[in-house]
Amino acid sequence: MAVEKTGSRTLFSKGVDNFFESTTEMSRFTVNVFREGIKPPYEFKEILNQCFEIGIKSFLLVSVTGFILGLVLVMQSRPTLVEFGAGSYLPAMSSISIVREIGPLVTALICAGKIGSGISAELGSMKVTEQIDAMEVSGTNPFKYLVATRIMATTIMIPILTVYADTIALFGAYTGANVTDAVNLSFYFNRVFSSLSFNDVIPSFIKTVFFGFAIGLVGCTKGYYSKKGTEGVGEAANVSVVVSMLSVIIIDMVVTQISSMLGYL
């Protein structure tokens, strides 16, 4: 059933009302995602299509960013480490920083900007041009076909993109280390892998799943509930980027805190 906004009355202030309205929408949306997503028939073809649209098309952007990130990290940290006589810790320091924090966070922030705004603008313009209604009258549950598939795709693809970005960033770091010193590739990566443990990789991977879910959820919610008109679509895309980036940072903090409490740090 199409969602129609009813007339509004201010209860507290406009900002507070908007916050509660937005939280309610998001909660209702999350419940619907699980309810519709687990019910057969499953939209496997559309999930694969969205994985391609969302994930595969982001590989180049993530590659460039990851490589530069690793390179710059090493080039900037090296002088300080050398000053303290800890130059040999460069592979360990860069790999732990990249795998634990910088890789997942930067990939998620890039995806929040690229994918979150894209989903939001696409669903918003589909709503404005009645394409969502057209789907519904064509025997398709738009929630299942458009929303659940996109959230599933971001939840699958952002962890994969992160693992890829981490790998590219480690190569960037190796390149950075080679700018000043001649470092052997196998030696460098031996040091990288010997310094990484289960406790570094798993919590970091788990948080990327939450990042992916949050980016998909925020993008879809803002697009699906966007106001009519082109201005509404633009605003939805904008708000989607801000909220999903903020969500990523909050999730990062919460997961780090929980990992610390469980002894994974």
Added chain:
Amino acid sequence: MAPGVSQVAQPAIEIIHLAKAFGSKVVLRDFNLGIFPGENLVVMGRSGIGKTILIKCIIGLVKPDSGTLRVFGQDISKLNHHELDDMRMRIGFVFQSSALYDSMTVRQNLEFPLRRHRRKKISHSIDELVLEALTNVGLESAIDLMPSELSGGMRKRIGIARSLILNPEIILYDEPTTGLDPITSEEIVHLMLELQKKYKTTSVIITHDTVLAHEAANRIVFLSDGIAYATGTYDEMKSSNDPEIKQFFTR
């Protein structure tokens, strides 16, 4: 009532005391109407008066607050998800904005309802049905184009072709000539009438276009203040002394 319109049959669509409001804004108050098989009913009224909401209620896109809405004798509000889908296979909807899926070609747009209505038994192959639908609207050559490559009139035609592809018994048109030049509007009207004659559909047409109303309507309903304010033929409406109707038809 015009020839070809069944006067004794049960109404294809029966609307009784329908009401719908959005917050404090009452759109439909006490709307009553029967639409008979084979009829071309035109719904007219000022912008924002609730005409689109009315046809969205008929197809179950908007849920009315109260009242009864029966389509083929079945109460829309009592249908479950699958029954509503089955009902929608029998109703075509031509959207005001055509609502073609931007990310799909014309072919994929037309295939979409055929592939998605899982329980529909299709007698011909999907390719044959797509081609037949495009031939009906004279746009066979547009089969592999994207919607962004089509003109406004072409988009309308493809929208009509998509709504006809499941061979529906009722077609709901939401302002089919809005935004088109007079010549293209005329072509769309002729196409609608031709297809109605060929497939013997019942049509509900929402419009402001008095030329379309004149050419297509067996009966016109004038919607005002949330009710079916006046009903009659085009000539009856045009000669009405009611100030609101008079203003609408003589502008």
